[in-house]
Amino acid sequence: MTTLLPTGFQAAALAAGIKPSGKTDLTAVVSSSPCVWAFAGTRSAAAAACVGRARQLYDAGLPLRAVLVNSGVANAATGSGGAADNIEMGELLAGSLDTTPESVLTASTGIIGHRLPMEKVRAGVPRLAGEVQGSVDLHAQAIMTTDTRPKIAERTLSGGQRLVGVAKGSGMIHPDMATMFSFVYSDAAIDQSALRAAFPAIVARTFNAVTVDGDTSTNDMTAVLCNAASGAADTAEFLQALEEVMRDLAREIARDGEGATTLLTVKVTGAGTEADALLAARTCAASPLLKSAVHGRDPNWGRVIMALGRSGARLNLDNLRVSVQGVPVFHEGPLKYDAGQVSKAMNTDEVVFEIDLAVGSEKGEAWGCDLSAEYVRINADYTT
The missing domain is CATH 3.60.70.12 (L-amino peptidase D-ALA esterase/amidase)
Structure with missing residues (x-):
């Protein structure tokens, strides 16, 4: 049109x-x-x-x-x-x-x-x-x-x-x-x-x-x-x-990221500042490990914790919350959930991670994509 x-x-x-x-x-x-x-x-x-x-x-x-x-x-x-x-x-x-x-x-x-x-x-x-x-x-x-x-x-x-x-x-x-x-x-x-x-x-x-x-x-x-x-x-x-x-x-x-099959959305709430919320969200969306997990439909929330920890954003790990496709997976430690069902829920064109940093009231959102072998192929051959 x-x-x-x-x-x-x-x-x-x-x-x-x-x-x-x-x-x-x-x-x-x-x-x-x-x-x-x-x-x-x-x-x-x-x-x-x-x-x-x-x-x-x-x-x-x-x-x-x-x-x-x-x-x-x-x-x-x-x-x-x-x-x-x-x-x-x-x-x-x-x-x-x-x-x-x-x-x-x-x-x-x-x-x-x-x-x-x-x-x-x-x-x-x-x-x-x-x-x-x-x-x-x-x-x-x-x-x-x-x-x-x-x-x-x-x-x-x-x-x-x-x-x-x-x-x-x-x-x-x-x-x-x-x-x-x-x-x-x-x-x-x-x-x-x-x-x-x-x-x-x-x-x-x-x-x-x-x-x-x-x-x-x-x-x-x-x-x-x-x-x-x-x-x-x-x-x-x-x-x-x-x-x-x-x-x-x-x-x-x-x-439309190179080689992408899935849009990765990271929503952060409970941040001390909007800048911290955006920093935490984009650090997660940029993580090659988390992007690879999304490509494999693997609800590996440990990679979210890793990315948050190195992001520089202030967080309260004792009260931090993480959900994948609406399913809570972490709060005051690991939660019980059906990994197979969450993996099936991730088999879609958009995977959403929701994170509460538990230190304030500000929020932010970032977008990325999964990491596939096709990304490597495109960029390995870019000029040749």
Whole structure:
């Protein structure tokens, strides 16, 4: 089913030849009017050129008119030449749209250490402006790398304003400030200061609460753009809808983890702080041992205790509670339960662990996936 972008946004995608597969690999979303925006990018010390440029644009506070993305080549660890290529990307689209390069957000994803094939980029980018249309579907497909399916989420506000988000990510997922890629577009009018003030906490509860393999990408980036085409929105309602869209996308990234067969959800309550709850949840979701147990449908709650103990979150082991698929398995020591029945209950597309740290009233949730032999195969053959 086709998903339309909010009013005032259009998208285009094409195969520029960046990917050897011949699949779509260059895409842009363009707004008919300037957008207020919020952004988060990886804190990796090896951040790609696109992340560094995005930070500069963000700090300048100027509005955006477009997002330009290539997939297949990350343009990370490519030195000053790669940085110049990234700047030229933005200049090429700006020239086609008759806008400034500073109004174009650029993003790249793919293999680290490869520079962009600029002759293909120079040929492809000018074509994008002539092929824009109202559907977000091709945009969502063009940003994919090892993803098995596009990731799209949307919400409609009470005033009719819409939010439509896309994301990509399947491996190298353990975000530190953002996810592999996610862009949310809205036609709501929203105060930029309020949006930027709320965005870090929303990112913490959504994209920074997802993990596939414990590896943080050099290119992690997320942004939300609002063009005001459908009028003012209630700030609280907008921020709630934004968090719901980003949460849906985060869960889809975890569900589509490389080689994954099962979504792993970890719900933590009874924490002293929200930060502790999120830390405990993501540590469990990232544990290779717990992920392997989920793949084998093994209710080995000892791996939960192990992960909690090393997480750094404060807990009360004497009163700690752990449940698997709704079945209590630990409280004041091991509980009696039918391991065979719990194992059968784990044979589904989502396995849920519920944990009460027994030290406070804060809560948090994280999402991951099981660890399969297919994950190793995908990454053993990634460039060869």
